Amino acid sequence: MLASQRHTTIMDEIRRTGAVRVQDLTAQLGVSDMTIRRDLEQLAERGLVHKVHGGAVLTLNSSVELGFETKAKLQLPSKSAIAQMAATLIRPGSAIALSAGTTTWNLASLVAKIPGLTIVTNSTTVADLIANTPGAGDQTLILTGGVRTPSAALVGPVADLSLRSLHVDQLFLGAHGMHPTAGFTTPNLAEAETNRALIECASQVVVCADSTKWGSVGLASFGALSTAHVLITDDGLSDDAASLLREKVGKLRMAKLSHEDSPTIVG
Template sequence: MLAPERQSRILKELQRYEAVRVTDLAAALGVSEMTVRRDIEALDGKGMLRKIHGGATRLTRLSAVEPGFASNSDLRPEAKEAIAQEALALVKPGMTLALTGGTTTYRLATLLNRVEGLTVITNSLKAAEALYQLQPADGSKVIITGGERTPSEALVGPVASAAIRCLNADICFMGVHGIDARRGLTSPNLVEAQTNSAFTASAERLVVLADHSKFNVRSLASVAELSDVDTLITDDGVSAATAAIFRPLVRTLRLAVIPPSRASSDWSAL
């Protein structure tokens, strides 16, 4: 098992429990306690948990703290891949798509060479790079908005928003930091929230891509109300209770199924 996968599972346990023990983690992962300690030290260094004697504790998620692309890219990769595959089913040849920043929207970008004749508008540097490297030969093209770069490798601000307002998309695929039943889609970055609001207004349909950890998280700035969301795609790791709360608040809630070969390696409990 690679370090990113181990670390992702440690963080997943800290979503369920406020603290975890090195001995329990080592037994569940089938690795040595020294390996777990190294993983905890690495995550502590990234500011993603707090190392304590014999284990680790959860950090309180602050509403104005914006994680970087690198720190998020290793988290819940199976869920993000499943969500991206589900989103791809909504894409038809010849569409104009808007793609916001985020690690799940990035994964969707890596799949878009399977569909012909797309025009993709994006403020994500990572997504634009992935689309360029795919080099589709079917006339597909990428439009980058410009703007000020954020830790999540997105371009935001008045330049980005002005460019987005001049364009029209069939679907906007949006990544979010948090989804709150009362405050809707939220972001820790005020300027990115404004840019994503411009994306919402530019698209005929808003499709939100968010793994199960994003629910019941309220960040600093609201982007859009849940009533603006046409489709919310999450993974089947979301609890039945959470799905029941959010299903009536959007037009469509779709659960992406993580393949058994991947999902079976998740822990049932420590």
């Protein structure tokens, strides 16, 4: 079982019972207690659980916002696979927007090599990566102003105003969480408003979120699940979650995680 699939199972169990024990999870998932402790550590770093002696409990704090450097180390295979799939949707010469986030940051290195793009972003890390990628194409890069958050997003009235004067063909949007009723969420109120401005300026909204984001709820919602014309995630998503998302989003795409194969569409 892949780490992302274990994380999904652990989160399903902890939401059902409110707490999990390491010894129960090792028996349920058939892995070592060291593996489970590492899984719980990664979930705790994302603010999804709170570690206690012998296990973990569900965190109730929906306003936890981890820094960019911390988030960039999490779910790397999933983010890479999602980014590769997202890049196949981009047409040379089009105008696109990339929101802040570590998944869109993974996409940025691929975007930098697509010729003729106009790229709008409210992320300082995305802008830096595109500007400094060797072999970058002849893009036009537009960085919004705004106040920088811990996740390297530029948000607030300046960012919102600049975005509302623009129109792009596609928006590639990250999310802190995705939930059946809360929709797409973030722990930052100002970032939620700026994400709404990004959505309003785009003809097509492509949400890029790994499967561990399912069921997580941040402080502020910025769009219903139906906001996504396309949702790209990974195949660690449970069957029930995939079924629900297919009903809500325009199109669900799941990158198959494999060390040998390229990401493929499985749904």
